[in-house]
Amino acid sequence: MSLKPSISSDHTMLPLSDPPKNQPDDKLFKGSAMTKRGAYAAISYMSCAVLLVMFNKAALSSYNFPCANVITLLQMASSSFFLYILRRWRVISFTASESLHISDTSTQFVSLKTLKHTFPLAAAYLLYMLVTMEAVRGVNVPMYTTLRRTTVVFTMLAEFVFVGQRYTQSVVFSVGLIIFGAFVAGARDLSFDGYGYAVVFMANITTAIYLATIARIGKTSGLNSFGLMWCNSILCGPVLLVWTFIRGDLKTTIDFPYLFSPGFLVILLFSCILAFFLNYCIFLNTTLNSALTQTICGNMKDLFTIGFGWIIFGGLPFDFWNVVGQFLGFTGSGLYAYFKLIGK
Template sequence: MTDSSTVLLVMFNKAALSSYNFPFANVITLSQMVFAFMILCAMKSLKVISFTTSESLSGSSNSAVFVSFRTLAQTLPLALTYLLFMVVTMEAVRGINIPMYTTLRRTVVAFTMVMEYFLSGQIHSRVVVGSVGIIIAGAFVAGARDFTFDSYSYSVVFIENMCKAVYLASVSRLCKSTGLNIFGIVWCNVVICGPILFLWSLLRGDLQTTLNFPYFFYPGFQVVMLLSCAFTFFINYIVVLNTTINSALTQAICGNLKDVFTSGFGWLLFGGLPYDLFNILGQILGFLGSCLYAYCKLQGK
């Protein structure tokens, strides 16, 4: 379910940015945050969810923002990292074809491993490091013969990977230090990042221009935007859940199976990548590296 949702999210974002030629990736990101804010606010008000591990669903909220300002301040670095990650992700999806985007995104595992070492001193076994090396090698092999090479787009993907690595490596530690649960982390992200992104979009004139977008009231475009928002909310929840239960590195790697389907569907729907043996070999290497890592985790290595 998670893998299919991630595949669909990438497709919907790509459709909005490329098929409909919507020019403002930051407005899409803002829409996703507003959607998450409304859903979380409604569920919290109805006492369906809580934002902290110690909070009772039957208890009443003592703050208009549901969490203390001190807690919001503690989550500020994580939220800003999340904001940068979301913005550059949309820019990366716009500027590069889907197969190469999913291939290069696999290098996030290396960044995550480094961040885990610096933040928590975690050292992985040689077999795990080897499996990550195979994944990285697959990404470079796949990209070696990319005829649509774009240095700017490739750089944006690597910035996205660094942001995601910092975000994943910080989530578990922040949950423990603040007492926030999954919904609390997502709430703090949107409460902090939403106003920042709104002001930025407003000052740039993106919001005004969006209202004049030719397809703004087109049902197809509105459906794409709505589904993009819904799948983003669901995936953000799953990412935080998997990271807190397992590890940042596991979250970074476990999505590689879905990348096979993302690459295939992306190539069929949007094209942009001619058939090449190196790309196929790179995809296979990355997939084998992911399988090796999964085997190591099952064996407790």
């Protein structure tokens, strides 16, 4: 018996596909600059991001799994599998104009021309991923958190360069408050390290380029968020597989003593599922709102990540100025969200 579900006349696409931006009847409230779908995308991203950090932390710390690249590879492979099955079953489409009722026996869901068009996105993602991992390795956590908060500035510059985006004084003020709070939070731990600073700022630049590339290609490729995820997985997966093989991570994974532990496998399963939804929410939030909104959401979810991390894993020492800095950063993120909602 075929596993492929029957296609009825009332079979519709998932309601998460990207709609036209700024629909008159989709505003969060009168005068709002953010749509209801945009707000749902932002909240969904923050929820998935916090949960994914918890599961990744459990795998890497609680089980001491040494290969973060392998987890990333598994997440990417799972994402490709989920997208393939959902597309073959016609539950989703990869373009906004694609009909789910058209008979399709081809396994090539996206044309070669479209793959070439999305290549800069895949390249930006790989560069962002590799540089970010090196940044984590090269500096201590307080310094890394402090310097990574400055990503918002690089994102604003990237959006201005790539899509000509300009910002109001209200937005600039809220971003300035985030940066000030970040340096207050980490000031007691900052110690100059030329290489560490350089790598973290490179991570900020690559993050900004990646998000700005999502915003630009998302508007010019004709693909929705599922289609962008598919192209990203198809182009990046083989490269990451070769990279993990060269580094010896695959052999290390095979020799890992808890590889077939039920608890570890459950954590990996949820990590892969959450990564799929997180990647979708990143694409959706960036295309529905903006790259800067995505970055601000990343800052806002840090508060919940720190809180849940302290409750579940412990080990977070109390420091007055760190708390003050975190509060200032969260206030800045809240102000940005407020200005976004009221359209200022």
